[in-house]
Amino acid sequence: MKWTLPALFLLLFVGYTWAQEVWDHAAAEEVNRELNKPELIEKGRYLAVLGDCKACHTAPGGSVFAGGRPMPIHKLGTIYTSNITPDIHTGIGTWQLEEFERALRHGIGKDGRNLYPAMPYDAYAKITDEDIRALYAYFLFGVAPVHQATPENKIRRALSARWPLKVWNYLFVPDEPFEADPEQSAAWNRGAYLVQGLAHCGECHSPRGLAFQDKAYDQTEKGFLGGGPILDGWQAYNITPDPDSGIGLWSEEQLTQYLTTGHVNRLAQAGGPMAEVIENSLSQMKDSDVAAMVTYLRTIPPVKGPDRAPRQKRGTPATDVVIKRGNLIRRDAEPMNLNAASDGARLYLGMCATCHGVDGTGSKDGYYPSLVHNSTVGAESDHNLRQAILQGVRRTVDGEEKMMPGFSRELDQEQLQKLLGYLRRQFGTNSKNQS
Ligand code: HEC
Ligand code: HEC
Numbered sequence: 001m002k003w004t005l006p007a008l009f010l011l012l013f014v015g016y017t018w019a020q021e022v023w024d025h026a027a028a029e030e031v032n033r034e035l036n037k038p039e040l041i042e043k044g045r046y047l048a049v050l051g052d053c054k055a056c057h058t059a060p061g062g063s064v065f066a067g068g069r070p071m072p073i074h075k076l077g078t079i080y081t082s083n084i085t086p087d088i089h090t091g092i093g094t095w096q097l098e099e100f101e102r103a104l105r106h107g108i109g110k111d112g113r114n115l116y117p118a119m120p121y122d123a124y125a126k127i128t129d130e131d132i133r134a135l136y137a138y139f140l141f142g143v144a145p146v147h148q149a150t151p152e153n154k155i156r157r158a159l160s161a162r163w164p165l166k167v168w169n170y171l172f173v174p175d176e177p178f179e180a181d182p183e184q185s186a187a188w189n190r191g192a193y194l195v196q197g198l199a200h201c202g203e204c205h206s207p208r209g210l211a212f213q214d215k216a217y218d219q220t221e222k223g224f225l226g227g228g229p230i231l232d233g234w235q236a237y238n239i240t241p242d243p244d245s246g247i248g249l250w251s252e253e254q255l256t257q258y259l260t261t262g263h264v265n266r267l268a269q270a271g272g273p274m275a276e277v278i279e280n281s282l283s284q285m286k287d288s289d290v291a292a293m294v295t296y297l298r299t300i301p302p303v304k305g306p307d308r309a310p311r312q313k314r315g316t317p318a319t320d321v322v323i324k325r326g327n328l329i330r331r332d333a334e335p336m337n338l339n340a341a342s343d344g345a346r347l348y349l350g351m352c353a354t355c356h357g358v359d360g361t362g363s364k365d366g367y368y369p370s371l372v373h374n375s376t377v378g379a380e381s382d383h384n385l386r387q388a389i390l391q392g393v394r395r396t397v398d399g400e401e402k403m404m405p406g407f408s409r410e411l412d413q414e415q416l417q418k419l420l421g422y423l424r425r426q427f428g429t430n431s432k433n434q435s
């Protein structure tokens with residue numbers, strides 16, 4: 001008799017689990033199983049790299065594609081990225097191809113609600129039907145399900161309605177997938193397809209309008225890739241072929257090296273969001289795809305911005321102070337103590353010079369980059385320089401980590417201003433000498 005109760009519980013538990021299985025199974029049956037093919041899944045895996053889905057859909061330290069990464073949205077609040085693993089309860093395990101397509105190209109979720117454009121569906125709108133099928137095959141049949149509920153968004157009440165997004169989509173979002181231009185080469189078309197669509201470079205590098213829409217989605221529209229808004233404190237530069245404001249003076253080799261490694265000494269290094277794009281996406285692309293993007297980027301119309309000189313050509317090595325046998329002295333051989341240097345120079349010598357050199361030209365092998373002729377130091381606005389100093393730089397490519405520590409705890413506002421002033425005066429925008 002004393003076993004009856006536990007047995008009853010056991011029976012209930014087994015019954016419940018069984019019912020759940022049957023239910024799950026039924027739900028999973030609906031999905032498009034005919035797309036469960038190894039070649040298609042492999043193709044989709046690579047497309048997911050091109051689209052950098054991992055960067056947003058993975059929380060710091062969390063499972064890949066299980067979502068939950070917080071994304072602060074200007075004036076709106078914080079939203080969390082969705083779990084896009086094929087878990088039946090918390091992910092997209094019951095989605096059909098049409099539903100997946102609607103989310104990617106039109107920003108509409110399974111239940112018909114509009115997605116916030118933090119999900120770059122306005123760029124993904126260019127993805128072809130064929131590639132959508134491959135992505136679907138990968139996410140439904142090639143990714144392991146992870147059971148993890150997406151946290152509730154923290155959006156200001158008054159702004160939480162999603163219907164205005166319908167109007168926004170109607171007004172701004174392209175509604176036709178990419179169409180190749182028969183006048184152009186296959187490489188150009190491939191590059192255009194990737195830059196405008198999956199690789200969504202414009203989401204950061206194109207200017208935004210009043211409704212925060214991308215002002216230009218391809219090279220036929222004014223301002224395309226002519227420099228973006230400030231997002232999370234970083235600003236994506238003008239990457240059109242304009243020689244002063246863009247990257248017109250970079251060679252093809254330099255651009256290729258930057259996109260695949262994030263580092264070209266005496267030119268530019270990638271920090272912040274660009275470091276992530278390189279780590280998760282660009283460094284893992286096939287050479288032919290990177291080459292195609294470079295081909296395309298060279299042909300888009302140049303956009304003139306506020307820069308009066310190429311940002312990577314500014315500054316001169318510091319000559320005011322050198323270290324001799326452990327003592328700071330002036331170049332003209334006057335012995336000098338640290339206190340006599342300007343506050344900015346002193347901060348530079350104390351915090352930065354060990355790696356970037358007393359004169360700012362970095363280490364001989366270029367591992368520690370030169371701050372002279374450095375696009376982040378020479379840029380017209382100091383947003384990225386500020387972020388690089390406060391947050392540091394971290395990037396892992398091909399198993400090799402590049403790391404600069406952040407200095408947010410060491411510097412107060414006033415010190416930061418003084419340091420920025422020195423850097424820009426000596427190595428950057430305001431230096432008198434340009435070469
Ligand atoms: C720049 C960040 C970002 C990138 C890159 C990104 N997503 Fe998203 N995605 C989001 C956000 C944020 C949401 C949630 C939007 C919301 O809640 O309104 C989302 C939602 C989704 C949804 C809807 C899920 C649901 O349950 O409603 C799907 C499907 C999706 N993304 C797939 C993808 C795929 C596939 C890729 C790569 C090709 C990708 N995303 C790349 C940010 C991103
Ligand atoms: C998530 C936002 C984001 C996306 C997406 C993005 N970028 Fe960037 N990009 C940036 C930021 C921010 C910088 C500045 C980085 C720095 O100063 O360290 C940058 C810098 C660059 C630079 C260096 C320019 C210079 O003068 O230093 C190039 C070239 C570039 N990006 C190309 C691309 C291409 C091509 C794509 C698409 C494949 C792309 N980016 C996608 C944010 C982005």
Ligand code: HEC
Binds near residue numbers: 367368402
């Ligand atoms: C421990 C060594 C070290 C110290 C100290 C250091 N840096 Fe760096 N810095 C690096 C490395 C490594 C990189 C990244 C190189 C790369 O991206 O390939 C870097 C990159 C940079 C960049 C380019 C960032 C970008 O996003 O474009 C700037 C600017 C910079 N450092 C300025 C400074 C300043 C200013 C200081 C002092 C406050 C400083 N660094 C201190 C090692 C250091």
